[in-house]
Amino acid sequence: MNYPDSVRIIEVGPRDGLQNIKEPIETKHKVSYIEMLAQAGCRDIEITAFVHPKLIPQLSDSVEVCNLLHRKQAESQRPLPAGINSVPPVPTNVGNYFGDINYSALVPNIKGLERAIECGIKDVAVFTAASETFNQKNTNTSIDGSIERFREVVNLARSNNIKVRGYISTAFYCPFEGRISPDKVVDVSAKLFDLGISEVSLGDTIGAAVPTDVEKLLEQVLARFETNTIALHMHDTRGTALANVVQGLRMGMSIFDTSAGGLGGCPFAPGAAGNLATEDLVYTLEKMDIKTGIDLEKLSQASRFMENILGYSLPSRYLHASKCAKC
């Protein structure tokens, strides 16, 4: 079997992971967590979301997260871009202010993008769904309505040299509509790419997909779009996420979204898993001779740091095993 030599892992713990956690977490702890992820070798980290504070209270400190991250990086003697002498505040259009790491943020609309730009963010992500019902309930508009909303977002982003990623939630199953047709996912993906979005991430939002679902969807998606523009964003709610990613790997996929420690879990069920844990994927890939660039022990340290902040264990199987001298 031919697998890719290396993959790109998008670490979504600080955003997708934290957003489901009710306990308030101090900004300084979030930034330490992000720094530990970067030190572990994560090169794509979604660090926050510029959404209305009432929608995701946990991420209402997005500006502060960015500013503190900038300041700490400056203090740590990373070279600042030419013309930039002090932080904060962060001027607009400063080039890759965060060094060689892609710190990205979720933005729901133009206002969110403007704030992200002010914070020096160079990669953003927008989100829609493949299920009309889910999108209506989640964003209060139709899929086409949300895509129309993205038009000005993508235009402003591109004029600022900012890449835009598009999440498609419920790409496999919807809690309201059940199984989603691959045709629908292809259709929504095409509309996103037509807007100028650079990468589409297919989300198994409720963690219900199995490898044959991934196979059926990717057969259609990869027939239409370049493999290196499609990511898989699998949730481990029913334990299937890693098997689904391996199915994607077999079909040439090489971009996967995961959350360190499996941080976040299911927003509705205490103890239930959410995003595939970065540790479980990195362990598997490295042992399959597929390079991730991520140091598993340092990554686990970041997760254990967050476990200490939260006061409970995260779902990652590897993380549990790493605490056992005999495993």
Add this chain to the structure above:
Amino acid sequence: MNYPDSVRIIEVGPRDGLQNIKEPIETKHKVSYIEMLAQAGCRDIEITAFVHPKLIPQLSDSVEVCNLLHRKQAESQRPLPAGINSVPPVPTNVGNYFGDINYSALVPNIKGLERAIECGIKDVAVFTAASETFNQKNTNTSIDGSIERFREVVNLARSNNIKVRGYISTAFYCPFEGRISPDKVVDVSAKLFDLGISEVSLGDTIGAAVPTDVEKLLEQVLARFETNTIALHMHDTRGTALANVVQGLRMGMSIFDTSAGGLGGCPFAPGAAGNLATEDLVYTLEKMDIKTGIDLEKLSQASRFMENILGYSLPSRYLHASKCAKC
């Protein structure tokens, strides 16, 4: 991709799951648990082990488990074999005393087999390893020594029309020797089949294998032995078990050992996963249109029953999700 139409799942929760649990569990609860598993559609259940009580105190009530199970089945008006009017005690050589369910037991030696026969058990399993160091530490003899020990076990079993399964522990990785050569596993398997063992179960004892490991081992094993005589017994210590089983499925395998709820966990690490959870496998297989014969809701009821007895949650991802109305 062609997967098998159906698989045989060997439910090992009452033996492999319980043996790692320190809290004493009443015999009546074990039997209720086994009955619930049977009612969920499990047709192969490893119910206990006839080992020295000091080695596995949790399973020291193996005779009582069998007798109570016999009695309850008789009381529930299952037809008793001809000539059998009352239980217990259970006479030897009574045919399939447990109806259409294969209740099996682990036996380390001839003495264990004799006790199993007295209890009406018709399927037994012996265990060795692919790692000399592991086998020496686990059974106090070499691999060849343990196989020699099995000779009289298999002979007595066959003369009693009892099938013998052989577990090969550390078939992928050993905690002492590291990676195990597929040649060694083929060699041990051949010796077991030569003795007259009907089925070999390949165990990822420390849950370290990834799909490429499964591929490499099965390429050699399945080139030598019939696919329907080989089982996979994967542990989920690092979250890889389901992906490994899917790799086995792709190569034609159709016998898998799992534990309801993932009961048992890692014997060394509280909270760490052990056997692949039956729920997670059944969910995946049924959604892949591969029949298991197992009712997922009834299976989850059995696991929730055991969670209530134990007073803590079991590792199965599906089981967690099943408690959430929105997942």
